[in-house]
Amino acid sequence: MPKTILIGISAGIACYKMIEVVERLKEKHAVEIIITEHVQHLLPLAELENTLVPVHRSQWTKGYSWKEYRDEAKSDHITLADAVELFVVAPATANVIAKLAHGIADDLLTTTALAVQSQIMVFPSMNCHMWENPCVQENVATLRKRGIMVVEPAEGNLACGYAGKGRLPEPDEIVAEIEEQLSLSGILLGKKVVVSAGAIAEPLDGVRSITNHSSGKFGIALAEAASRMGAEVALLLGRAEVQPRGKVRVVPTPTSRSLEEAMKRECADACLVVCAAAVPDFRVKERVAGKIHSSKELSLSLVPAPKLISLVKAANPQAYLVGFKALSGAGEKELIAAAKQVIDSAHADLVIANDIAGHPFGSERSMVIMVHADGEIAMHEGTKQELSRIILQGAIERL
Incomplete structure (x- = not known):
C-alpha cells in the first residue's frame, strides 16, 4: 500500500545519493522533499526538481502573506507534518542532529520535525571523528531516547580522505531500511x-x-x-x-x-x-x-x-x-x-x-x-x- 514519505535533505557531501533514493521510492509511494538552505551548494536544485516530486525550501514562500495564514490557518510545516507517515532525514549532518536533539526550529526541516507525529528516521553522515565526538554521540542518544530511529552510518572511505565510520549508506540500503519500516506501519492496527x-x-x-x-x-x-x-x-x-x-x-x-x-x-x-x-x-x-x-x-x-x-x-x-x-x-x-x-x-x-x-x-x-x-x-x-x-x-x- 502506498505511503506518504517526507525526505529531509541536509547539506552533507553525500546528499547526491538521495536523488536515486527519491527516484526509487516514488515508484510506490507519495514522496516530498525538504532541503536545508546550503544543500543547493552541493546539489543543483534542478536535479531535485527533475525527480518530479514537490521540493520545499523555505517557510517563507514567494508571495507569503500573514493575512492568508490567518484566514486559512495553513502553514507549510504543519501541513507537511500532518500528512506524512514517515519522515526521513538523510543525510543528517552533525548540525541538523544537534538541532533535532535540542528542539531548535530555525528552518523548514527542523520546524517540521518538531510537529511530526509519525515515525522519524535519521541517517547520520559526517567525518568519522565528528561522528565519534561526545557531543554528537550525546545528541544521537537523546534522539533515540525520544523514539527517533537513528540508523548507524556505514564504515569505509570518506569524502574527507579519512577511512572510518560516517558514510551515508548506499541508496539501495537506505531504501531497504525505509521499506522495512513502512512494512511494519499498521501491522498491529486494531490489536x-x-x-x-x-x-x-x-x-x-x-x-x-x-x-x-x-x-x-x-x-x-x-x-x-x-x-x-x-x-x-x-x-x-x-x-x-x-x-x-x-x-x-x-x-x-x-x-x-x-x-x-x-x-x-x-x-x-x-x-x-x-x-x-x-x-x-x-x-x-x-x-x-x-x-x-x-x-x-x-x-x-x-x-x-x-x-x-x-x-x-x-x-x-x-x-x-x-x-x-x-x-x-x-x-x-x-x-x-x-x-x-x-x-x-x-x-x-x-x-x-x-x-x-x-x-x-x-x-x-x-x-x-x-x-x-x-x-x-x-x-x-x-x-x-x-x-x-x-x-x-x-x-x-x-x-
Whole structure:
C-alpha cells in the first residue's frame, strides 16, 4: 500500500545519493522533499526538481502573506507534518542532529520535525571523528531516547580522505531500511498490546520499599514501537528514567500490587503482552504501618513474591506472552537455560534473555538472546529501539 514519505535533505557531501533514493521510492509511494538552505551548494536544485516530486525550501514562500495564514490557518510545516507517515532525514549532518536533539526550529526541516507525529528516521553522515565526538554521540542518544530511529552510518572511505565510520549508506540500503519500516506501519492496527516497564517497588512501610534497578528504556521502546505499528498500547509503568512518546496510554503501577491489579485488568483482551518491568522477587512477610524508626537495628523477614508474569496466561490463554530474563555474569548456555525455565513456568511464547554485566542499566544498547517456545533461538545486538522492532517482528510472525 502506498505511503506518504517526507525526505529531509541536509547539506552533507553525500546528499547526491538521495536523488536515486527519491527516484526509487516514488515508484510506490507519495514522496516530498525538504532541503536545508546550503544543500543547493552541493546539489543543483534542478536535479531535485527533475525527480518530479514537490521540493520545499523555505517557510517563507514567494508571495507569503500573514493575512492568508490567518484566514486559512495553513502553514507549510504543519501541513507537511500532518500528512506524512514517515519522515526521513538523510543525510543528517552533525548540525541538523544537534538541532533535532535540542528542539531548535530555525528552518523548514527542523520546524517540521518538531510537529511530526509519525515515525522519524535519521541517517547520520559526517567525518568519522565528528561522528565519534561526545557531543554528537550525546545528541544521537537523546534522539533515540525520544523514539527517533537513528540508523548507524556505514564504515569505509570518506569524502574527507579519512577511512572510518560516517558514510551515508548506499541508496539501495537506505531504501531497504525505509521499506522495512513502512512494512511494519499498521501491522498491529486494531490489536491491543500491553507492556510492563520500569522499576516496581515492594513497600516495607509507609515510606520505604524494596525495588530493582531499571531505567524502563527497553519496555518503553517496545511500547512506542508497538504504537507506531498501529496497536492500542497500555503501558504499565513503574519508576523510569524516560517517558513514552506518541500514542501510548500510561497506567501508573509503582508497586507490585498495583501492577498485579493492572495486569489482570488490561491483559484480558490483549493479543500481545510484554513483561519487561523489573519486579522484586521478594516482599516483606508483614508490612509495617507508618514509618519504621531508624534508631535501632532492623531485621527483615522476606518471602518470595508471586511471579506476576504467570498471571497473563491465566487471564488470557490466547495472548502471545513475551518475558524478560536478566542474569549477571552468565554465559550463553546459562541464559538460554534460564529463558527456557520461564517458558515452562509461565507458559511464555518468547523470552528475551540478557547479561546485565555486559550492558549496565540505562545503556542505550543491549545484546539479547531471543528464545522462542517453538525452539528457535537467535542472538541480536543493537539499540533498544532496533531490538524492539526485531522482538515485535518475531512475535507478530507467530500471532
